[in-house]
Amino acid sequence: MNQTEQKPVSLLRIVGGIGDSALYILTDLGRMGIFLFFSLLGLFKQPFRFKEFVKQLAFIGAGSLTVIFFTALSSGMVLGLQGYYSLHKFGAEGMLGSAVSLTLIMELGPVLTALMVAGRAGSAMCAEIGIMRISEQIDALECMAIDPFRYFISPKFLAALISVPLLTAVFDVVGIMGGYLAGVKLMGVNGGAFFAGMEQSVTSHDVRLGVIKSVVFAVLLVWICTGRGYFVQKIRGAGFGAESVSKVTTQAVVLSSISVLIFDYLLTAVLL
Amino acid sequence: MSVETTVSREPAIQFIEVCKSFGERSKRHLVLDRVSFSAPRGKTTVIAGGSGQGKSVILKLILGLLRPDSGEVLIGGDNISSMGYKALQSQRTLFGVLFQGSALFDSLTVFENIALPLRERTKLTAEEIRSRVAATLEQLELTGHEDKFPAQLSGGMKKRVGLARALQLEPEIVLFDEPTTGLDPVMTREIYELFVQTQKRLGYTAVIVSHDIPQIFTLADQIILLNKGELDVFTDASQIPFSTKPNIREFARLVMGQQTA
Numbered sequence A: 001m002n003q004t005e006q007k008p009v010s011l012l013r014i015v016g017g018i019g020d021s022a023l024y025i026l027t028d029l030g031r032m033g034i035f036l037f038f039s040l041l042g043l044f045k046q047p048f049r050f051k052e053f054v055k056q057l058a059f060i061g062a063g064s065l066t067v068i069f070f071t072a073l074s075s076g077m078v079l080g081l082q083g084y085y086s087l088h089k090f091g092a093e094g095m096l097g098s099a100v101s102l103t104l105i106m107e108l109g110p111v112l113t114a115l116m117v118a119g120r121a122g123s124a125m126c127a128e129i130g131i132m133r134i135s136e137q138i139d140a141l142e143c144m145a146i147d148p149f150r151y152f153i154s155p156k157f158l159a160a161l162i163s164v165p166l167l168t169a170v171f172d173v174v175g176i177m178g179g180y181l182a183g184v185k186l187m188g189v190n191g192g193a194f195f196a197g198m199e200q201s202v203t204s205h206d207v208r209l210g211v212i213k214s215v216v217f218a219v220l221l222v223w224i225c226t227g228r229g230y231f232v233q234k235i236r237g238a239g240f241g242a243e244s245v246s247k248v249t250t251q252a253v254v255l256s257s258i259s260v261l262i263f264d265y266l267l268t269a270v271l272l
Numbered sequence B: 001m002s003v004e005t006t007v008s009r010e011p012a013i014q015f016i017e018v019c020k021s022f023g024e025r026s027k028r029h030l031v032l033d034r035v036s037f038s039a040p041r042g043k044t045t046v047i048a049g050g051s052g053q054g055k056s057v058i059l060k061l062i063l064g065l066l067r068p069d070s071g072e073v074l075i076g077g078d079n080i081s082s083m084g085y086k087a088l089q090s091q092r093t094l095f096g097v098l099f100q101g102s103a104l105f106d107s108l109t110v111f112e113n114i115a116l117p118l119r120e121r122t123k124l125t126a127e128e129i130r131s132r133v134a135a136t137l138e139q140l141e142l143t144g145h146e147d148k149f150p151a152q153l154s155g156g157m158k159k160r161v162g163l164a165r166a167l168q169l170e171p172e173i174v175l176f177d178e179p180t181t182g183l184d185p186v187m188t189r190e191i192y193e194l195f196v197q198t199q200k201r202l203g204y205t206a207v208i209v210s211h212d213i214p215q216i217f218t219l220a221d222q223i224i225l226l227n228k229g230e231l232d233v234f235t236d237a238s239q240i241p242f243s244t245k246p247n248i249r250e251f252a253r254l255v256m257g258q259q260t261a
Helices: A002-042 A050-088 A093-134 A137-143 A148-186 A191-201 A204-230 A241-271 B055-063 B085-092 B110-121 B126-139 B155-167 B185-202 B215-219 B237-242 B246-260
Strands: B013-022 B029-039 B044-049 B070-075 B095-098 B173-177 B205-209 B222-227 B230-234
Touching: A002 A148, A002 A204, A050 A093, A050 A148, A093 A137, A093 A148, A093 A191, A093 A204, A093 A241, A137 A148, A137 B055, A137 B095, A148 A191, A148 A204, A204 A241, B013 B055, B029 B055, B029 B070, B029 B230, B044 B055, B044 B215, B055 B070, B055 B095, B055 B173, B055 B205, B095 B155, B110 B126, B110 B155, B126 B155, B155 B185, B185 B205, B185 B215, B205 B215, B222 B237, B222 B246, B230 B237, B230 B246, B237 B246
Parallel strands: B044 B205, B044 B222, B095 B173, B173 B205
Antiparallel strands: B013 B029, B013 B070, B222 B230
């Protein structure tokens, strides 16, 4: 008797829960979409905060150079070694330059740069905005009729849009040098063949693909990281206060990293 | 002699049958249930009540930071709850706000915090801004602290900087969210004196949300009490125990029993 009475109730709860989650996801996507719109609109609002933009450029761009340098060097060297061992089996060591440069320019450069920037600068941006939100600093800006997007979010967007492709270029160059070090200097591949292979195989299309990817990844990571921080109090299960900022920061880095990986596949499939 | 007859102009703020609830659809919590009141122009309205009764929600509704589920919030006769972004931004130029935690920008110095509304919202030159901020710093006894960051200030000083920032553009309406929370009695009195001075000088409409009962009532021209979904309006604290609403009488008995006996 009891069981028959409880069944519809628990079923209703499950359906209600699914409905609630669907509505939450839709609402969240909607507010993130509006957030992106206002962030891009803020780029064209006057007066543009040039000093803030330069500060963010230094933080996201120059500040990430060290981590990008070491990640690129290590990835390039590993690629050089791995590539050498694979190609050596077929006597095709001369293709090493081509393999290393294409992998770096089209795939590893944009992806690893975006992941590193998300981990270093994205997390910091999310935490900063989250703290500004919970300490009512964003409310204070709005109450002074100062547009928070123009004031501090849009400069972050522009700085990321410029920094990430440049950092990707640095990654590519350092990575190729790492591949050269490992392949040519350590394993004895012919240096001329290394660079000749690279020159012959890398086309402007490959470089363009890398640049498009880095721009898309820049938008994704700055959008997700700043947006999560901005809506820290509206995210389900985030809790309150300092705990909410820490949880949302973790979520922002995870979400932006996953988005970068998914979009990497999609862009490769569409543009290759 | 009703409140309406003593006020010749339209009220600065009017709430008409405002409802506001929070939480997810399945567990919504109704904070304000058909709340109606008005705040007369140039006067001080104090909103008091227990924790979680919706006092700060009222301030956020006035500012348009939250939208009511139903009902109307009128600022100078304009319905703020149905305004678009641009209209809302221009409406907000009427307001100054002193936040509970002061909400100072922690990466800016005291000077930069106070100068921010002048830099962003006026066309004053750097020199004019500097002299105006210096004058404010002197009035609020903050001279010598202009290069400090908010983290280096005491609670009372943060409130004073917050007040200085809120008053920079000489707003018509100033909202105070728990202006004395966390301050010692001396600091509390100092903030009250500062409030009286600045209101006398600028003539703004003040809405103060506070827990500091009954001291805060000494500043009030009108008192709004909230408890368990009920709201009552008084022109004098001595009327509170005689409220017709049982939850308000209960609140008065609990909080100010000693004083009203």
